Amino acid sequence: MKNIRVVVLIVIMAPLLVAHRVNIFALVGGDSIVCQCYYNDGAPVHNQKIEVFRTSGEKLLEGQTDDAGYFRFAPGVKDDLKIVLYAGMGHKAETIIKASGLPEVKKPRVEKASISQKAVEVVPEKTGLDEEELRRIVGEVVEEKFSSLRGLIIREQRSTSLTAIIGGIGYIFGIFGLLLYFRKKRQS
């Protein structure tokens, strides 16, 4: 039993330990913001802490990523938001969502947000097919379309390109070459 627990722990924690970098990618979709968190080898960052801050530095809300590395929240305010992901073991990533990209805040939502001081649930109240419901359906469809695009952007971002690796080697040789050059010059 204990062995199984250790194995499970390793499987869960392994990407976290070997990864170099965690990434957070946030997109505004409808009334909510969707964050996708992943290590640079593509593994999702699951069950890790996320905090969202306002421009003033005040913490708006906090939560945890789900199993697929997603975190959704409705900001309920129109402000520049800083979203910070803490992945443990010295790993941290953050991203900023500009106020201009956020939807206009409707009156009731503001009140709700200011009363509870935390995220308004993404799923709105069931009130029949009124504007709210329509908004949600459209949002879901847009989100669906977005997800493939987001996957593409993420794949693009996380690949350590061969060109950059070769470029890096070139830089290293250049740096040491320069060092050699100046030392040789000084010596002669």
Next chain:
Amino acid sequence: MHISEGVIAAPILVAGVAGAVAGCAIGLKKMDLENTPKVAVLSSAFFVASLIHVPIGPTSVHLVLNGLVGILLGWISFPAVLVALLLQAVLFQFGGITTLGVNTVVMAVPALACYLLYARFVRSRNNGVAAIAGFLAGVTGILLAGMIVALFLMFTGEQFIAVAKLFIIVHVPVMVIEGILTAFIVMFVRRIKPEVLGGIA
């Protein structure tokens, strides 16, 4: 194993910079015209090693090579590692500029330890001794790096024992792979170009 920016408090970052600067100063003193190309080659090997992920099961691992860098470079590991980490930070956002000092210490101190512990044996006339020393250098490099990361993170409130234990468990396969690879490279260098190791005693 790269510590990201904004995780560690400023005093520790400064201590890391101080450690890296001191190590680099000694390293650069020891670096002469003859061994500069060797340093460049090992620096790029170290740079590339952490970029290439080999998928193993549900996760992926990569080589670190700090043990190998250590036994071949000794104190010069500091400048070699610093340059490689700088480029990893600039080109791939691994680690970061402010954590460059800390990360250099994380990688180069184990390298130096490997040099002090195993360089003598790697030069041994006995092939078996040299191979074992190479293997141990590969293992020790990663093990000590993990210990130092855990030590630094202790100041951020994480439990040293817990982090260190987890790190070791997860890295056992990497340590074994790295140990075998380091042993092979040592044997290869001994046969082809023993003067790189400082000659076989």
